[in-house]
Amino acid sequence: MIQIEGVSQRYGDREVLSDINLSLDEDRIGVIGANGSGKSTLVRLLNGLVVPTTGRVLVDGLDTARDGARVRRKVAFVFSDPDAQIVMPTVAEDVAFSLRRHGLSKPEVADRVRDILDRFGLGDHPDHPAHLLSSGQKQLLALASVLVTEPEILICDEPTTLLDLRHSRQVAGVLEGLAQRVVLVTHDLALLRGWARVLVIEHGRVVADGSAEASIGHYEALMARQPC
Amino acid sequence: MTSTYQPGTSVLHRAGAGVKLAGLLVFSTLLVALKSPATVLVGFVLVAGLYVIAGFGVRTLGEQAWPLRWFVLFLIPFQWWTAGWQVAVVVVGTLVVAVEGAALVSLTTRVSDLLDTITALLEPARVIGVDPDRVALLLALTIRAVPVIAATLHEARDARRARGLERSTRALVTPVVVRTIRHADRVGEALAARGMDD
Numbered sequence: 001m002i003q004i005e006g007v008s009q010r011y012g013d014r015e016v017l018s019d020i021n022l023s024l025d026e027d028r029i030g031v032i033g034a035n036g037s038g039k040s041t042l043v044r045l046l047n048g049l050v051v052p053t054t055g056r057v058l059v060d061g062l063d064t065a066r067d068g069a070r071v072r073r074k075v076a077f078v079f080s081d082p083d084a085q086i087v088m089p090t091v092a093e094d095v096a097f098s099l100r101r102h103g104l105s106k107p108e109v110a111d112r113v114r115d116i117l118d119r120f121g122l123g124d125h126p127d128h129p130a131h132l133l134s135s136g137q138k139q140l141l142a143l144a145s146v147l148v149t150e151p152e153i154l155i156c157d158e159p160t161t162l163l164d165l166r167h168s169r170q171v172a173g174v175l176e177g178l179a180q181r182v183v184l185v186t187h188d189l190a191l192l193r194g195w196a197r198v199l200v201i202e203h204g205r206v207v208a209d210g211s212a213e214a215s216i217g218h219y220e221a222l223m224a225r226q227p228c
Numbered sequence: 229m230t231s232t233y234q235p236g237t238s239v240l241h242r243a244g245a246g247v248k249l250a251g252l253l254v255f256s257t258l259l260v261a262l263k264s265p266a267t268v269l270v271g272f273v274l275v276a277g278l279y280v281i282a283g284f285g286v287r288t289l290g291e292q293a294w295p296l297r298w299f300v301l302f303l304i305p306f307q308w309w310t311a312g313w314q315v316a317v318v319v320v321g322t323l324v325v326a327v328e329g330a331a332l333v334s335l336t337t338r339v340s341d342l343l344d345t346i347t348a349l350l351e352p353a354r355v356i357g358v359d360p361d362r363v364a365l366l367l368a369l370t371i372r373a374v375p376v377i378a379a380t381l382h383e384a385r386d387a388r389r390a391r392g393l394e395r396s397t398r399a400l401v402t403p404v405v406v407r408t409i410r411h412a413d414r415v416g417e418a419l420a421a422r423g424m425d426d
Binding site: 079127131 | 233235241258338339340365368369371372375376379411414415416418419420421423
């Protein structure tokens with residue numbers, strides 16, 4: 001259970017989020033909104049990347065401000081640009097890098113790396129230079145690299161923004177099949193069809209919170225009312 | 229070191245990273261200490277033989293020295309003119325053979341194995357406040373940054389050409405610096421999200 005209690009977030013004079021109160025318990029939660037609406041800041045609060053100016057965020061009772069390290073072991077994060085997330089030169093090495101501080105033996109690390117690369121269709125490329133992968137494969141590698149640590153929650157901030165349709169669908173398929181709870185920020189509304197809950201963020205506030213169909217309908221109406 | 233590892237099963241691929249680094253250190257030290265054309269020749273034959281044992285051909289051997297070509301072309305006449313042909317052969321030969329040896333270590337060793345070795349070697353330095361994991365992370369990020377910055381430079385060059393500003397240094401340097409800083413910012417955020425700073 002993620003609880004957001006009275007959270008506001010300011011950067012200087014600018015208030016990015018205003019008095020957010022939410023309990024997030026669904027397996028699949030979407031977050032949509034216009035650019036600059038505050039949705040990325042909202043999800044960055046969930047694993048302690050951003051600490052709220054006021055209020056608090058609890059993940060299974062852990063306060064992200066005080067227990068950031070423990071929260072990040074539970075809550076993994078994938079960004080839109082996979083190049084910024086890949087640290088090591090080759091595919092297998094990058095996945096193994098996530099396990100450096102997990103106290104596993106080399107054979108255990110190798111087994112887990114092999115398993116997850118097979119799951120994500122990268123099993124044939126363990127020694128391939130990561131920077132030579134396609135954009136879609138890089139994003140799959142970024143996902144594999146965070147999921148190899150077996151987090152309970154995965155947050156994805158626009159993971160398909162830089163991908164073509166084929167790779168976007170591939171990543172969407174992977175997200176759909178995950179056992180983890182997923183919080184997904186996206187502009188690709190089709191990705192959220194059938195999701196349990198979708199939040200619409202506008203000017204730092206939650207303006208709609210309900211089923212995917214209801215929230216997407218609200219968002220589309222909201223965007224239609226705004227001048228180009 | 230920029231992700232040049234070539235998978236293989238040769239004895240050099242199977243050897244520990246620490247053994248290879250120690251061998252490279254001894255080999256380079258002997259080259260510099262003995263400084264004679266004969267030593268350079270023996271060193272070159274030895275390195276070339278190791279390339280063959282590792283399963284690499286003459287092409288790979290040449291590719292490793294190719295980036296040094298302008299430096300070598302400048303150094304040979306300069307050393308010849310100032311100190312004679314023997315010194316030119318020793319200085320340039322030592323440099324090329326040492327680089328070939330270091331490249332062979334990179335070609336046969338995963339970066340993660342090198343980082344593990346460096347982390348282990350730095351472990352005693354914890355007492356003076358050095359965090360070996362952070363040093364390893366720094367090295368990994370440095371290696372990883374090379375292809376990213378190269379791609380950024382390539383794109384900025386294309387963008388400059390598209391705007392008809394081929395001769396403008398500012399049109400090349402500004403976007404490269406801005407994008408590199410933004411990339412560094414994102415990498416830092418991604419590392420924090422992966423708990424690397426905890």
